[in-house]
Amino acid sequence: MIKGFPTRRDSIILAAIDIISESGVQGLSTKKIAEKQGISESLLYKHFKKLDDVLVEVIRYFSQFDAMIANTIIKKDISCKDKILEYTKSFVELYETYPALAAILLNYEVLMHYDHTRQLITDVITNRIEFITQAIVTGQERGEISTYYTPEELADIIKGIVLTSTFRWKMTDYTYPLKDGILLTIRKVLETSPLSRNE
Protein backbone atom coordinates (compact mmCIF):
# COMPACT_ATOMS: atom_id res chain seq x y z
CA MET A 1 0.00 0.00 0.00
CA ILE A 2 1.30 3.48 -0.92
CA LYS A 3 1.90 5.81 2.03
CA GLY A 4 -0.89 8.38 2.36
CA PHE A 5 -3.33 6.58 0.10
CA PRO A 6 -5.93 5.68 1.00
CA THR A 7 -6.10 8.23 3.80
CA ARG A 8 -5.96 6.89 7.33
CA ARG A 9 -9.63 7.79 7.75
CA ASP A 10 -10.66 5.81 4.66
CA SER A 11 -8.45 2.89 5.68
CA ILE A 12 -10.18 2.75 9.07
CA ILE A 13 -13.60 2.65 7.39
CA LEU A 14 -12.46 -0.15 5.04
CA ALA A 15 -10.99 -2.10 7.95
CA ALA A 16 -14.28 -1.73 9.85
CA ILE A 17 -16.21 -3.08 6.85
CA ASP A 18 -13.89 -6.10 6.67
CA ILE A 19 -14.33 -6.80 10.39
CA ILE A 20 -18.13 -6.49 10.15
CA SER A 21 -18.06 -8.93 7.23
CA GLU A 22 -15.93 -11.40 9.20
CA SER A 23 -17.41 -11.04 12.70
CA GLY A 24 -20.63 -9.02 12.47
CA VAL A 25 -21.30 -5.58 13.94
CA GLN A 26 -21.00 -6.98 17.47
CA GLY A 27 -17.48 -8.14 16.62
CA LEU A 28 -16.33 -4.64 15.72
CA SER A 29 -14.14 -2.82 18.25
CA THR A 30 -11.57 -0.05 18.16
CA LYS A 31 -9.00 -2.61 19.29
CA LYS A 32 -9.74 -4.88 16.32
CA ILE A 33 -9.65 -1.99 13.85
CA ALA A 34 -6.35 -0.78 15.29
CA GLU A 35 -4.89 -4.27 15.09
CA LYS A 36 -6.03 -4.70 11.49
CA GLN A 37 -4.54 -1.34 10.58
CA GLY A 38 -1.33 -1.90 12.55
CA ILE A 39 -1.87 1.34 14.45
CA SER A 40 -2.46 2.26 18.08
CA GLU A 41 -5.99 2.82 19.37
CA SER A 42 -4.96 6.36 20.34
CA LEU A 43 -4.14 7.11 16.69
CA LEU A 44 -7.54 5.74 15.69
CA TYR A 45 -9.18 8.10 18.21
CA LYS A 46 -7.51 11.04 16.45
CA HIS A 47 -9.71 10.30 13.45
CA PHE A 48 -12.86 9.02 15.18
CA LYS A 49 -13.86 9.99 18.71
CA LYS A 50 -15.70 6.72 19.32
CA LEU A 51 -16.67 3.47 17.65
CA ASP A 52 -20.18 4.78 16.89
CA ASP A 53 -18.61 7.47 14.69
CA VAL A 54 -16.85 4.75 12.69
CA LEU A 55 -20.16 2.94 12.23
CA VAL A 56 -21.83 6.13 11.02
CA GLU A 57 -19.10 6.59 8.41
CA VAL A 58 -19.40 2.94 7.38
CA ILE A 59 -23.10 3.49 6.62
CA ARG A 60 -22.33 6.71 4.74
CA TYR A 61 -19.73 4.82 2.73
CA PHE A 62 -22.22 1.99 2.11
CA SER A 63 -24.78 4.45 0.72
CA GLN A 64 -22.46 6.99 -0.90
CA PHE A 65 -23.78 6.41 -4.43
CA ASP A 66 -27.45 5.96 -3.53
CA ALA A 67 -28.74 9.40 -4.51
CA MET A 68 -26.65 9.51 -7.70
CA ILE A 69 -27.86 6.07 -8.77
CA ALA A 70 -31.50 7.00 -8.11
CA ASN A 71 -31.27 10.33 -9.94
CA THR A 72 -29.49 8.75 -12.90
CA ILE A 73 -32.09 6.02 -13.29
CA ILE A 74 -35.08 8.34 -12.78
CA LYS A 75 -33.94 10.39 -15.79
CA LYS A 76 -33.58 7.36 -18.07
CA ASP A 77 -36.17 6.84 -20.74
CA ILE A 78 -36.79 3.16 -19.98
CA SER A 79 -39.73 1.14 -18.66
CA CYS A 80 -40.46 1.07 -14.94
CA LYS A 81 -39.59 -2.62 -14.92
CA ASP A 82 -36.16 -1.85 -16.35
CA LYS A 83 -35.71 0.97 -13.84
CA ILE A 84 -36.26 -1.51 -11.00
CA LEU A 85 -33.86 -3.99 -12.57
CA GLU A 86 -31.21 -1.36 -13.25
CA TYR A 87 -31.54 0.12 -9.76
CA THR A 88 -31.12 -3.30 -8.17
CA LYS A 89 -28.25 -4.13 -10.51
CA SER A 90 -26.33 -1.01 -9.47
CA PHE A 91 -26.20 -2.13 -5.84
CA VAL A 92 -25.71 -5.83 -6.45
CA GLU A 93 -22.77 -5.07 -8.75
CA LEU A 94 -21.12 -3.17 -5.91
CA TYR A 95 -21.56 -6.16 -3.58
CA GLU A 96 -20.34 -8.59 -6.22
CA THR A 97 -17.06 -6.72 -6.67
CA TYR A 98 -16.71 -5.87 -2.98
CA PRO A 99 -18.38 -8.74 -1.05
CA ALA A 100 -17.48 -7.36 2.38
CA LEU A 101 -19.78 -4.42 1.67
CA ALA A 102 -22.77 -6.78 1.43
CA ALA A 103 -22.32 -7.43 5.16
CA ILE A 104 -23.66 -3.95 5.92
CA LEU A 105 -26.89 -4.80 4.11
CA LEU A 106 -27.13 -8.10 5.99
CA ASN A 107 -26.44 -6.37 9.33
CA TYR A 108 -28.95 -3.58 8.99
CA GLU A 109 -31.27 -4.92 11.67
CA VAL A 110 -28.36 -4.89 14.14
CA LEU A 111 -27.42 -1.34 13.14
CA MET A 112 -30.93 -0.25 14.10
CA HIS A 113 -30.12 -1.01 17.73
CA TYR A 114 -27.36 1.61 17.97
CA ASP A 115 -28.47 5.17 18.76
CA HIS A 116 -26.05 6.76 16.31
CA THR A 117 -26.85 4.52 13.37
CA ARG A 118 -30.56 3.78 13.80
CA GLN A 119 -31.90 6.74 11.85
CA LEU A 120 -29.18 6.68 9.22
CA ILE A 121 -29.55 3.00 8.27
CA THR A 122 -33.35 3.29 8.45
CA ASP A 123 -33.24 6.20 5.99
CA VAL A 124 -30.96 4.30 3.62
CA ILE A 125 -33.13 1.19 3.55
CA THR A 126 -36.38 3.20 3.43
CA ASN A 127 -35.16 5.31 0.51
CA ARG A 128 -34.12 2.23 -1.44
CA ILE A 129 -37.48 0.54 -0.91
CA GLU A 130 -39.29 3.80 -1.68
CA PHE A 131 -37.52 4.07 -5.05
CA ILE A 132 -38.69 0.58 -6.00
CA THR A 133 -42.20 1.18 -4.65
CA GLN A 134 -42.56 4.38 -6.66
CA ALA A 135 -41.36 2.64 -9.82
CA ILE A 136 -43.95 -0.10 -9.22
CA VAL A 137 -46.71 2.50 -8.66
CA THR A 138 -45.86 4.19 -11.97
CA GLY A 139 -45.43 0.84 -13.72
CA GLN A 140 -48.85 -0.30 -12.55
CA GLU A 141 -50.46 2.98 -13.64
CA ARG A 142 -48.95 2.50 -17.09
CA GLY A 143 -49.98 -1.16 -17.23
CA GLU A 144 -46.35 -2.32 -17.38
CA ILE A 145 -46.51 -4.17 -14.08
CA SER A 146 -49.26 -6.45 -12.76
CA THR A 147 -51.56 -4.99 -10.11
CA TYR A 148 -52.03 -8.36 -8.45
CA TYR A 149 -49.70 -7.27 -5.65
CA THR A 150 -49.86 -3.84 -4.08
CA PRO A 151 -46.70 -1.76 -4.72
CA GLU A 152 -45.66 -2.30 -1.09
CA GLU A 153 -46.12 -6.07 -1.33
CA LEU A 154 -44.15 -6.28 -4.56
CA ALA A 155 -41.39 -4.04 -3.19
CA ASP A 156 -41.15 -6.32 -0.15
CA ILE A 157 -40.85 -9.36 -2.42
CA ILE A 158 -38.01 -7.69 -4.34
CA LYS A 159 -36.30 -6.63 -1.11
CA GLY A 160 -36.65 -10.21 0.14
CA ILE A 161 -35.09 -11.62 -3.03
CA VAL A 162 -32.08 -9.30 -2.69
CA LEU A 163 -31.61 -10.02 1.02
CA THR A 164 -32.02 -13.79 0.93
CA SER A 165 -29.99 -14.19 -2.27
CA THR A 166 -27.18 -12.07 -0.82
CA PHE A 167 -27.27 -14.03 2.43
CA ARG A 168 -27.11 -17.37 0.58
CA TRP A 169 -24.23 -16.02 -1.53
CA LYS A 170 -22.32 -15.06 1.61
CA MET A 171 -23.04 -18.49 3.22
CA THR A 172 -21.42 -20.19 0.23
CA ASP A 173 -18.41 -17.88 0.54
CA TYR A 174 -19.25 -15.96 -2.64
CA THR A 175 -18.57 -18.97 -4.86
CA TYR A 176 -20.96 -17.98 -7.67
CA PRO A 177 -22.00 -14.73 -9.39
CA LEU A 178 -24.67 -12.88 -7.40
CA LYS A 179 -26.04 -10.40 -9.90
CA ASP A 180 -27.40 -12.63 -12.64
CA GLY A 181 -29.47 -14.81 -10.31
CA ILE A 182 -31.02 -11.88 -8.46
CA LEU A 183 -31.93 -10.02 -11.65
CA LEU A 184 -33.36 -13.13 -13.26
CA THR A 185 -35.58 -13.83 -10.23
CA ILE A 186 -36.81 -10.23 -10.00
CA ARG A 187 -37.52 -10.19 -13.72
CA LYS A 188 -39.57 -13.39 -13.35
CA VAL A 189 -41.55 -11.87 -10.48
CA LEU A 190 -42.22 -8.68 -12.43
CA GLU A 191 -43.14 -10.48 -15.62
CA THR A 192 -45.12 -13.49 -14.41
CA SER A 193 -47.32 -12.10 -11.64
CA PRO A 194 -51.03 -12.60 -12.29
CA LEU A 195 -52.50 -9.69 -14.19
CA SER A 196 -54.57 -8.04 -11.50
CA ARG A 197 -56.36 -8.56 -8.21
CA ASN A 198 -59.73 -8.27 -9.93
CA GLU A 199 -59.13 -10.78 -12.67
Place this chain on the structure above:
Amino acid sequence: MRILIAEDDYVSRKLLFKLLSQYGECDMTVDGIETFEAFAIAHESGTPYDLLCLDIMMPKIDGLKALRAIRELENRKKVKDSKRCKVIMISALNETEIMFDSYKTEYEVYKTKPIDIDSIINAMKELKLLN
Protein backbone atom coordinates in the same frame (compact mmCIF):
# COMPACT_ATOMS: atom_id res chain seq x y z
CA MET B 1 1.21 4.33 -25.45
CA ARG B 2 0.95 3.04 -21.86
CA ILE B 3 -2.63 2.47 -20.76
CA LEU B 4 -4.15 1.61 -17.39
CA ILE B 5 -7.69 0.17 -17.35
CA ALA B 6 -9.29 0.61 -13.93
CA GLU B 7 -12.60 -1.23 -14.08
CA ASP B 8 -14.18 -3.67 -11.63
CA ASP B 9 -16.71 -5.14 -14.04
CA TYR B 10 -15.20 -8.13 -15.84
CA VAL B 11 -17.10 -7.70 -19.11
CA SER B 12 -16.33 -3.98 -19.40
CA ARG B 13 -12.70 -4.61 -18.48
CA LYS B 14 -12.28 -7.26 -21.17
CA LEU B 15 -13.98 -5.05 -23.75
CA LEU B 16 -11.72 -2.10 -22.94
CA PHE B 17 -8.66 -4.34 -22.97
CA LYS B 18 -9.53 -5.75 -26.38
CA LEU B 19 -10.14 -2.28 -27.78
CA LEU B 20 -7.22 -0.45 -26.22
CA SER B 21 -4.63 -3.18 -26.78
CA GLN B 22 -4.56 -2.01 -30.40
CA TYR B 23 -3.19 1.33 -29.25
CA GLY B 24 -0.70 0.37 -26.62
CA GLU B 25 0.38 -1.75 -23.70
CA CYS B 26 -2.48 -2.21 -21.23
CA ASP B 27 -2.46 -2.95 -17.52
CA MET B 28 -5.63 -3.59 -15.51
CA THR B 29 -6.75 -2.85 -11.98
CA VAL B 30 -10.05 -3.53 -10.23
CA ASP B 31 -10.31 -1.00 -7.40
CA GLY B 32 -9.23 2.51 -6.49
CA ILE B 33 -6.37 1.42 -4.24
CA GLU B 34 -4.80 -0.83 -6.88
CA THR B 35 -5.25 1.91 -9.45
CA PHE B 36 -3.35 4.51 -7.49
CA GLU B 37 -0.66 1.97 -6.60
CA ALA B 38 -0.19 1.00 -10.24
CA PHE B 39 -0.08 4.65 -11.24
CA ALA B 40 2.45 5.57 -8.54
CA ILE B 41 4.69 2.56 -9.28
CA ALA B 42 4.67 3.34 -13.00
CA HIS B 43 5.64 6.92 -12.21
CA GLU B 44 8.42 5.86 -9.88
CA SER B 45 9.83 3.47 -12.47
CA GLY B 46 9.90 6.18 -15.13
CA THR B 47 7.19 4.57 -17.27
CA PRO B 48 4.06 6.60 -16.46
CA TYR B 49 0.72 5.87 -18.07
CA ASP B 50 -0.42 8.04 -20.96
CA LEU B 51 -4.07 7.06 -20.61
CA LEU B 52 -6.17 5.94 -17.70
CA CYS B 53 -9.67 4.52 -18.27
CA LEU B 54 -11.21 5.01 -14.88
CA ASP B 55 -14.49 3.63 -13.59
CA ILE B 56 -16.14 5.81 -10.94
CA MET B 57 -18.03 3.24 -8.87
CA MET B 58 -15.17 0.97 -7.95
CA PRO B 59 -14.78 -1.09 -4.80
CA LYS B 60 -12.94 0.14 -1.71
CA ILE B 61 -11.79 3.54 -2.92
CA ASP B 62 -13.87 5.04 -5.72
CA GLY B 63 -12.53 6.39 -8.98
CA LEU B 64 -12.94 10.04 -8.02
CA LYS B 65 -10.79 9.68 -4.92
CA ALA B 66 -8.22 7.73 -6.91
CA LEU B 67 -8.16 10.48 -9.55
CA ARG B 68 -7.74 13.18 -6.94
CA ALA B 69 -4.75 11.29 -5.48
CA ILE B 70 -3.28 10.81 -8.96
CA ARG B 71 -3.49 14.54 -9.74
CA GLU B 72 -1.99 15.37 -6.34
CA LEU B 73 0.89 13.00 -7.06
CA GLU B 74 1.47 14.66 -10.44
CA ASN B 75 1.42 18.07 -8.72
CA ARG B 76 3.92 16.93 -6.11
CA LYS B 77 6.16 15.55 -8.85
CA LYS B 78 5.74 18.82 -10.79
CA VAL B 79 4.63 16.95 -13.91
CA LYS B 80 4.27 19.34 -16.85
CA ASP B 81 0.73 19.89 -18.09
CA SER B 82 1.51 18.27 -21.42
CA LYS B 83 2.80 15.16 -19.66
CA ARG B 84 -0.17 14.65 -17.35
CA CYS B 85 -2.01 11.37 -17.67
CA LYS B 86 -5.13 11.68 -19.82
CA VAL B 87 -8.17 10.16 -18.20
CA ILE B 88 -11.40 8.75 -19.62
CA MET B 89 -13.84 8.53 -16.72
CA ILE B 90 -16.48 5.87 -17.24
CA SER B 91 -19.58 5.30 -15.16
CA ALA B 92 -23.20 4.23 -15.23
CA LEU B 93 -23.96 7.50 -13.43
CA ASN B 94 -24.97 10.64 -15.27
CA GLU B 95 -22.15 13.15 -15.45
CA THR B 96 -24.41 15.77 -13.89
CA GLU B 97 -24.88 13.61 -10.80
CA ILE B 98 -21.20 13.41 -10.07
CA MET B 99 -19.72 15.95 -7.70
CA PHE B 100 -16.66 17.05 -9.58
CA ASP B 101 -14.52 19.59 -7.84
CA SER B 102 -11.46 21.58 -8.71
CA TYR B 103 -9.41 18.55 -9.73
CA LYS B 104 -11.43 18.14 -12.92
CA THR B 105 -9.23 19.46 -15.69
CA GLU B 106 -9.04 19.52 -19.45
CA TYR B 107 -7.16 16.22 -19.26
CA GLU B 108 -10.30 14.27 -18.42
CA VAL B 109 -13.36 13.37 -20.43
CA TYR B 110 -16.47 11.62 -19.17
CA LYS B 111 -18.32 8.76 -20.84
CA THR B 112 -21.46 7.00 -19.67
CA LYS B 113 -21.90 3.23 -19.59
CA PRO B 114 -22.71 1.00 -21.37
CA ILE B 115 -19.29 1.31 -22.96
CA ASP B 116 -19.44 2.09 -26.63
CA ILE B 117 -16.35 1.59 -28.77
CA ASP B 118 -16.98 4.75 -30.78
CA SER B 119 -17.31 6.89 -27.68
CA ILE B 120 -13.99 5.62 -26.34
CA ILE B 121 -12.29 6.36 -29.68
CA ASN B 122 -13.88 9.83 -29.67
CA ALA B 123 -12.70 10.39 -26.11
CA MET B 124 -9.15 9.51 -27.15
CA LYS B 125 -9.44 12.02 -29.99
CA GLU B 126 -10.77 14.68 -27.60
CA LEU B 127 -7.77 14.05 -25.39
CA LYS B 128 -5.50 14.32 -28.47
CA LEU B 129 -4.23 10.78 -28.05
CA LEU B 130 -5.46 9.93 -31.53
CA ASN B 131 -5.72 11.99 -34.69
